[in-house]
Amino acid sequence: MRSLLPLLVAALVAVVAFPDGADAVWTPIANPGTLVVKQVGNFAVIVYSNADARKHLPLQLVNVVGGETQPVGNGITDYRLVLNVKNTDTGSTALYQCVVRGKPGRAPRHGKLRSFVPYTQAA
Template structure:
C-alpha cells in the first residue's frame, strides 16, 4: 500500500517531465551554405526575387546568391537565409539584399513562403 502511494505521488512528476522534455526534440541550428551556386540555393534565391516582384510591382533582376545559411526545422521544412545580389533593372549595378524563405525541398512552389526581403545597408 505504501509503495502504491509513493508511485502515485511520482506520477505527476513523470507526466510533467514527459510534457516539458519530450524525447526526440532538438533545436534547429543554422548551417552555412558551402556552395552558394548550388542549384537548389540558386532556385531559392530566384524564388525570392520573383515572389517579391509580384505584389510590389518591381522588376528586380536576380544576379546571384553571395552566401547563405539553412536551418532544418524539427517540425518539417527548411529555412533559407540568403544574401543576394539584385539589380533594379537588367544591366544595372547589383545591390545586396537579404531574404528569408521557408520551404520543403522538392515540393511545389505554392508551399514555399517568402518571410522577408530587404536591402542590406552598404
C-alpha cells in the same frame, strides 16, 4: 494523474527550449550556386517583386552570394540567403537578405517568404 506529470514537464521544456526551431543551428551553404539554392533565391525575388499588386518591382536575381540553412522540423528548412539583385529598369544592383521557409525537394512555390530586406554586413 501523477504519472502524466513527467511527460507534461518534458513537453513544456521542449516547447520552451525549441520554439519553432529557434534554437536550431544555422549551417553555412557550401555552394550557393547549386540549382536548389538558386531556385529558392529566385522564388524570394519574384515573391518580393510582386508583393504589392499595385506596384510591381522590376527586380531580377543576379546570383546567390551566400547563405545558411536551418532545420525547422517535419522536413522543413529555413534558408537565409544573401542575394545580388538587379533593378532591370535602372540597371543598378544591390544586396538583399531573405529568409525563405520550404521543404527541400518540393517546388519553391510551396515555400513562404518570411523576410526580404536590404543586406547590411555585420561589423
